[in-house]
Amino acid sequence: xxxxxxxxxxxxxxxxxxxxxxxxxxxxxxxxxxxxxxxxxxxxxxxxxxxxxxxxxxxxxxxxxxxxxxxxxxxxxxxxxxxxxxxxxxxxxxxxxxxxxxxxxxxxxxxxxxxxxxxxxxxxxxxxxxxxxxxxxxxxxxxxxxxxxxxxxxxxxxxxxxxxxxxxxxxxxxxxxxxxxxxxxxxxxxxxxxxxxxxxxxxxxxxxxxxxxxxxxxxxxxxxxxxxxxxxxxxxxxxxxxxxxxxxxxxxxxxxxxxxxxxxxxxxxxxxxxxxxxxxxxxxxxxxxxxxxxxxxxxxxxxxxxxxxxxxxxxxxxxxxxxxxxxxxxxxxxxxxxxxxxxxxxxxxxxxxxxxxxxxxxxxxxxxxxxxxxxxxxxxxxxxxxxxxxxxxxxxxxxxxxxxxxxxxxxxxxxxxxxxxxxxxxxxxxxxxxxxxxxxxxxxxxxxxxxxxxxx
Numbered sequence: 001x002x003x004x005x006x007x008x009x010x011x012x013x014x015x016x017x018x019x020x021x022x023x024x025x026x027x028x029x030x031x032x033x034x035x036x037x038x039x040x041x042x043x044x045x046x047x048x049x050x051x052x053x054x055x056x057x058x059x060x061x062x063x064x065x066x067x068x069x070x071x072x073x074x075x076x077x078x079x080x081x082x083x084x085x086x087x088x089x090x091x092x093x094x095x096x097x098x099x100x101x102x103x104x105x106x107x108x109x110x111x112x113x114x115x116x117x118x119x120x121x122x123x124x125x126x127x128x129x130x131x132x133x134x135x136x137x138x139x140x141x142x143x144x145x146x147x148x149x150x151x152x153x154x155x156x157x158x159x160x161x162x163x164x165x166x167x168x169x170x171x172x173x174x175x176x177x178x179x180x181x182x183x184x185x186x187x188x189x190x191x192x193x194x195x196x197x198x199x200x201x202x203x204x205x206x207x208x209x210x211x212x213x214x215x216x217x218x219x220x221x222x223x224x225x226x227x228x229x230x231x232x233x234x235x236x237x238x239x240x241x242x243x244x245x246x247x248x249x250x251x252x253x254x255x256x257x258x259x260x261x262x263x264x265x266x267x268x269x270x271x272x273x274x275x276x277x278x279x280x281x282x283x284x285x286x287x288x289x290x291x292x293x294x295x296x297x298x299x300x301x302x303x304x305x306x307x308x309x310x311x312x313x314x315x316x317x318x319x320x321x322x323x324x325x326x327x328x329x330x331x332x333x334x335x336x337x338x339x340x341x342x343x344x345x346x347x348x349x350x351x352x353x354x355x356x357x358x359x360x361x362x363x364x365x366x367x368x369x370x371x372x373x374x375x376x377x378x379x380x381x382x383x384x385x386x387x388x389x390x391x392x393x394x395x396x397x398x399x400x401x402x403x404x405x406x407x408x409x410x411x412x413x414x415x416x417x418x419x420x421x422x423x424x425x426x427x428x429x430x431x432x433x434x435x436x437x438x439x440x441x442x443x444x445x446x447x448x449x450x451x452x453x454x455x456x
Contacts, residue, residue: 150239150331151331158300164211165211175205179280180282192254193253199248199286200247208238209322210297214231215276215288232277234248237331239331252274253313296454304339306340308410310415311346316355323370327369340370343359344373344390375389402427411445413452413453
């Protein structure tokens with residue numbers, strides 16, 4: 001029985017199980033009138049709640065997005081519960097049983113007194129949440145291949161950063177990767193185009209989460225010298241999106257300059273490297289350097305560490321790698337970590353939200369460990385009625401953020417360097433209101449290696 005058939009039969013089943021007499025309010029006794037009226041209201045409310053619950057269940061089940069065949073940056077293992085023909089999670093018999101018994105509960109609840117309605121509905125809701133959690137867990141296992149333990153690229157012990165790979169390849173001796181896929185990951189109303197580009201490195205350019213690769217575009221400058229490498233944060237874990245340890249993914253926004261006079265993009269001022277990467281196709285060769293950077297490496301030696309991650313635009317890239325390593329992939333870090341992560345992302349609008357589906361599913365799967373906050377500047381306003389920027393969203397939680405930092409949390413910043421003045425001014429205002437010397441406070445965080453900044 002599919003969802004449409006199930007939902008379609010609900011009104012019919014309700015009609016069949018509803019005595020017509022219960023809909024009539026006629027009695028010579030006031031007590032009888034009151035009892036019947038209470039039962040009738042109970043039936044109506046219960047059936048409305050039950051039908052709404054069923055509809056929510058069906059919509060959740062039917063519309064759970066899965067970046068399957070439509071999103072090449074997720075390579076699904078064979079025999080996964082994802083239907084590659086439509087990109088949705090397929091239903092299984094166990095979840096169907098939850099739906100069936102919840103329908104039965106709703107039909108039977110309509111015959112009960114008001115005092116017994118609440119606990120039965122709570123039981124039904126509990127069954128639904130259990131099914132949903134199992135569904136999310138199955139999705140995460142499917143898209144990441146978490147049935148397999150990943151430990152072949154780990155240090156000994158896994159948190160030891162003494163052998164982090166740095167500058168394995170230089171501009172003089174770059175490595176040549178091959179583009180596997182290039183996928184647009186923003187909606188039609190996003191401010192610009194952003195792509196998730198997966199590259200086959202053949203395992204010759206190992207990296208750690210939080211590092212960057214340099215990309216060398218073809219051609220030369222006006223003076224005849226080769227273009228310099230442009231750095232891009234890596235958006236996958238060291239095992240890659242396919243779990244082989246031989247691929248890496250970049251999150252790249254196409255840089256264009258809009259000329260007000262021409263009322264169009266000025267091709268003479270476009271970003272050379274970003275446009276080159278965004279225009280690549282599967283099979284294209286790409287010259288790369290690196291990896292570079294240690295500023296954004298996670299402190300994995302502390303199983304209870306708390307991370308506050310702040311990013312704008314493509315600054316979300318390293319955080320995707322962190323989150324997949326800590327919460328999704330079956331790595332030593334995943335098995336060890338019991339702390340919490342709080343992610344703040346600044347975007348222009350909803351269509352510009354990067355990896356939104358992944359983060360939403362992760363939030364459902366790890367509600368006690370993962371928090372997510374968006375600042376959508378063109379859709380939200382701050383307390384002054386102006387555009388909501390990342391510092392405004394953080395200021396709403398400033399007391400909690402500062403308390404976490406005082407207790408040893410690590411805070412990371414990645415994205416456009418233009419975001420930092422606003423964030424620093426926000427912290428200064430909050431510190432002043434608490435009688436704290438802002439400069440000493442920041443200096444102390446840096447001394448304890450709690451303040452991590454990588455902006456561009």
